[in-house]
Amino acid sequence: MAAQTDLWDAIVIGAGVQGCFTAYHLAQNSKKVLLLEQFLLPHSRGSSHGQSRIIRKAYPEDFYTRMMDECYRTWAQLEREAGAQLHRRTELLFLGMKENPGLKTIQATLSRQGIDHECLSSVHLKQRFPNIRFTKGEVGLLDKTGGVLYADKALRALQHVIRQLGGMVCDGEKVVEIRPGLPVTVKTTLKSYQANSLVITAGPWTNRILRPLGIELPLQTLRINVCYWREKVPGSYSVSQAFPCILSLDLAPHHIYGLPASEYPGLMKVCYHHGDSVDPEERDCPKTFSDIQDVQILCHFVKDHLPGLRPEPDIMERCMYTNTPDEHFILDCHPKYDNIVIGAGFSGHGFKLAPAVGKVLYELSMKLPPSYDLAPFRISRFSKLSKAHL
């Protein structure tokens, strides 16, 4: 295998949304960047595929809400650069019991940061959203910034713009070995490359890449069933009827969220924010299916609260979350090799934030001061990580 003589400023492993936005920022800043992806693009084996994702500013934590300002601007910039619509504002309706502390915290963050929102009593909810059947005592919080991102289109747009800016995207090349050092050497199934810095954004495969580098992060990979439900009256839960995204906090052990019918006409997406633990190589393997429980939870939810939808899913697609114990991201340098940067553990909420994540990973890889306080995202917060894992 002949070594390539070119020296890259940075190599990024993984062309999911986080790797793409990292390469985008590197290329925007005139860095020589190589983005490596194990599968041929586009693919549906990771966490970033599919038609849609929710975007919102509403978070319990100020630090995510603050990052979202820049994210909205960068998503809009990408739309202009790619000449494609990637975002549609729909508003996002949080539903929870009046005394739900999470709902109160989110509302406090929105108020503190001056973000347009509205609190809705049970009476107002019934008037405004006749297609939803509410539980007694349930109230609403409407995040006016909420909307939908077109995920597959966004990835296509990003890869197009990265190439336009001079970045190189190589798909169908799996990274099989990393030799730390300056430069760092990266071997794929096809070639060997060298770079001054390396960014690892390998989603559910992160620990497979990190183990030979002497570190194992506390990540859990979950299989998520992405369910679409047919409208009894076409259009009744659709974006064209101004139906919002919804996020129900209290009616199941984990959140349930929905996106108005848009990508598949006549079908609304309603999903459970949890799933079974799974090896990423076996996500779609029929032998490991034991996932009916979360679909049953959704069937009950749809039957009881969205009476205008048929109560069994019409379409089921699959995706993966890679969760950390506190569900906050990992954005940090490898504890031993400071020119190896890690972006991982996006815990089912990383898509909307990818513009800011990519910027921070670019900054870490170029040894620039990060634009955000990275304390919540440091590897060292997992104090129980034993020496054997580092």
Ligand SMILES: Cc1cc2nc3c(=O)[nH]c(=O)nc-3n(C[C@H](O)[C@H](O)[C@H](O)COP(=O)(O)OP(=O)(O)OC[C@H]3O[C@@H](n4cnc5c(N)ncnc54)[C@H](O)[C@@H]3O)c2cc1C
């Ligand atoms: C069903 C579902 C719904 C979601 N909804 C939302 C939402 O509404 N809002 C939101 O903000 N977020 C949402 N998310 C979360 C968001 O989609 C993820 O946080 C994000 O896509 C993670 O991106 P990633 O780049 O880290 O991972 P991935 O997309 O998995 O990318 C990792 C890439 O690395 C590649 N790779 C791995 N190993 C190698 C190797 N050795 N060599 C080369 N390449 C390699 C993989 O093939 C893959 O392409 C949702 C996720 C799911 C699954």
